[in-house]
Amino acid sequence: MGKSGNEGAGGARRAGTKGMPRRERESLILDAGAEEFGTKGYARGSTAVVAARAGISKPLVYEYFGSRDGLYLACLDRAGSRLVAAVASAQRGSPDSARAVRTMEALFRALESRVHDWELVWDSTLPDGGDLHAAAAAHRGELNRMGAAGVSDILGGAAVADPLDADLVTHLWYGTVGAAIRWWRRHPEQSAEEMAARFRRVAGAVLVPGAAGGG
Helix, strand or coil, X not given: CCCCCCECHHHCECCCCCCCCHHHHHHHHHHHHHHHHHHHCCCCCCHHHHHHHHCCCHHHHHHHHCCHHHHHHHXXXXXXXXXXXXXHHHCCCCCCCHHHHHHHHHHHHHHCCXXXXXXXXXXXXXXXXXXXXXHHHHHHHHHHHHHHHHHHHHHHHCXXXXXXXXXXXXXXXXXXXXXXXXXXXXXXXXXXXXXXXXXXXXXXHHHCCCHHHCC
């Protein structure tokens, strides 16, 4: 039996958006685009699949965002802004080891049901030198800057002054964040609250003793 008329590319069922307010439809397209590009990367992501997931025509995607790159940029900026805001909110608390736990909790909450947003910001398939690469680099740079500042504050409070120590811990922190989110992608059944609780246990046991009870 062939596909019914309301199924689009890749077998995705088109729900139909006729009569939907523009802002709501735009959000639907962005959700579909973030999932497609965040899962497959810029190089392999398909605008046709985005349209099918959103239940609209491919030309309508271009009407809203101008081009494939325009859609990707909108998805990227939304994802990057959410992540930067999440980390910034976590850094307002005390500059101690519990900040690491707060930061991961904030990231888990921001990424719940949309872990692919992280891959949008760290997409290795973006072409060098273009506007998309520059936009991703700006979001990455801000996340890294806040991460380095958080490490500096924690080490300063612990009277650790060696700049190489700070550099090592900063790189360990970057690796920890990325690894935790990649692990979550392999275990999508875990909720943000479950991930936060798991990270608190691990942090208290092996990473930053005393942080398990922090908040």
